[in-house]
Amino acid sequence: MNTTTNRAYNFNAGPSALPLEVLEVAQKELLDFQNTGMSLMEMSHRSATFEEVHNGAIERLRKIYSIPENYEVLFLQGGASLQFTMIPMNFLQQDQTASYVLTGSWSEKAVKEAKLFGKSVEAASTKENKYKNIPTVEDINFNADDAYVHITSNNTIYGTQWKVFPETGNVPLVADMSSDILSKPVDVSKFGIIYAGAQKNLGPSGVTVVIIRKDLLEKANTNIPTMLKYTTHADNNSLYNTPPTFGIYMLGEVLKWVENQGGLEKIAQNNEEKAALIYDVIDNSNGFYYGHAEEGSRSLMNITFRVADEELEKKFLAEAKAAGFVGLNGHRSVGGCRASTYNAVPREACQALADFMVKFQQDNQ
Template sequence: MRYTYNFNAGPAALPLEVIRQVQNDLIDINGIGLSILEISHRSEEYELIHYETQQLIRDLLDIPSDYEVLFFQGGASTQFAMVPMNFLTREYMASYVYSGTWSGKAIKEAEKIGEVAIVASSENEQFKRLPDLDEMNIHPGSAYVHVTSNETAAGVQYQNLPNTGNIPLICDMSSDILSRPFDVSKFGLIYAGAQKNLGPAGVTVVIVHRVLLDRIQGNIPDMMNYRIHAKSNSLYNTPPVFSVYVVNLVLKWIANNGGTRGMAERNRLKADLVYETIDRSGGFYKGLAHRDSRSIMNVTFSLLNEELERCLLHELRLNGFIGLEGHRDVGHLRASIYNSVTYNQCKVLTDFLTEFQRRYG
């Protein structure tokens, strides 16, 4: 039995059904006499998992046939460097939207590779509100436009992303992929670390249009080259077998629970519950993100003073609530309510917050 309420920002909660299946397969997967931790990435057993996982992603996101679905190690942080290494050549610049901590890290990596233009920023508002993408001034010589769809630290999320025309749109969706439906065909490349909505840490999913692969020059290391990995169907080197396997189970769980539309409905109900508790507290709790930029994945909030925040975090830990400390760049509190977090877990949290206010308000 589980006695904790997991609101960690990543690695984050997994569905209990998935954890139980993992527990079973750690000893013997599919009756072959080997643990999932032992099978070869060249084995028939793994190849079935590998290709099925790619197809599940395609089905759940309705990915067009001219896109590749790839698996990488290194997390989204590696993708911060791989994107410019593959697409930012000397004759181009890269356009970035600076919306918070993670887009800022992506910008710093890109600046090591080539010329970067920040076409929209909310730094002067401490990233509490998203930059207005309608006012982007994209240079026609841009290799791509990079956007982070959900900033976990500040708790802000785009509900709609722009049409960038002939300039490829590249998106870091690490913290909200598969939380809602979206049109993949608007993007040149999407990347997402698994440890929020997809599975455990250890694998990053990349969805890339084949037209972009043709633009990659041959002067970068093979391990950092999207085209090399696409040609080998993400089996160029040993993939993160265990992580891909768990992603496979999570994708099946999503499919069995209404797909991306089902996840969107669940996530909106959970977010509404938590935000309503904050908003009706009369100022005892205060949401950090501007209302029109609020994330349905990461709810950031503060209390009247730091002493009350320390007291609340202490009591939360004593009562089995995990991961509610705010990101180190922001502080205060944060409840990460990804796909696997249940409405009931959010209700227990909001009941606790209401009772805490009754005692200390």
């Protein structure tokens, strides 16, 4: 437990830790936003006050990520899971194939949805290796006339992450970046679509960010429901219907925090150093702890590991919980342990976990 602020060491996979500074700003502004006499949650989404918040968040995201002008930035709802449906519904034409790279449960769910709308294939998969690694770029098989190639940039359940993104030429590269967006610099121009649920690195749950190239919008299918058309939201600045106003406000405050940290280069450095604290304990434990992901594919966002003895693993998780560490249980589908070290998880929490792991090993060998 962080006794200075009486806050838990939060390693939840999502919804996850938010920067303390952002929470303090929200607390201060909760009842009276900018002397309006109202909470932002009580305001019309058509008001000038909210419009400034909304557009400010879009522009700040454009600046931080150096998003080119030929891309739309959308704030949608439904999470990444709705994007699994919207992407093939909008962009998978009858005479085309969508290629999916399978690296975990979320990419499996994405391709399952795509198959409802047209021909979708596995361009590469590491399932036979229990999703312990990311495929090499050379392993990905797709055709020049494919509708798109879909990847999941970071895999929360298995703890793997793309280090180098594939080059797909004229075929749009689509990336679910829900769990590592804004964790490092990314060349947005290499992608046709980037999408991400906010609840890991961007803010609270309820907002989904979609960064989409404008020429794709011009080619999108039109005979689909209005709310599921990207053009509906692009044409209305994501205000076709009532948006998650408080979530967008919080997202904007998180983006301000990223800027105050020194931008994405500094954020990336911090994330590498935080993850190294925990991976070093695993690597130097002589097998007491062992990771799921192969070293070259390790995630800086989700550190998945096991304790060699099953009963000791249960004891580890119980004692860690008692010591103020939250969210260290692995995903229910795979078990084990998982430390999610997203942007807002402070170095102090990672150091505390590393120290706890060392002491637990010493006490239980």
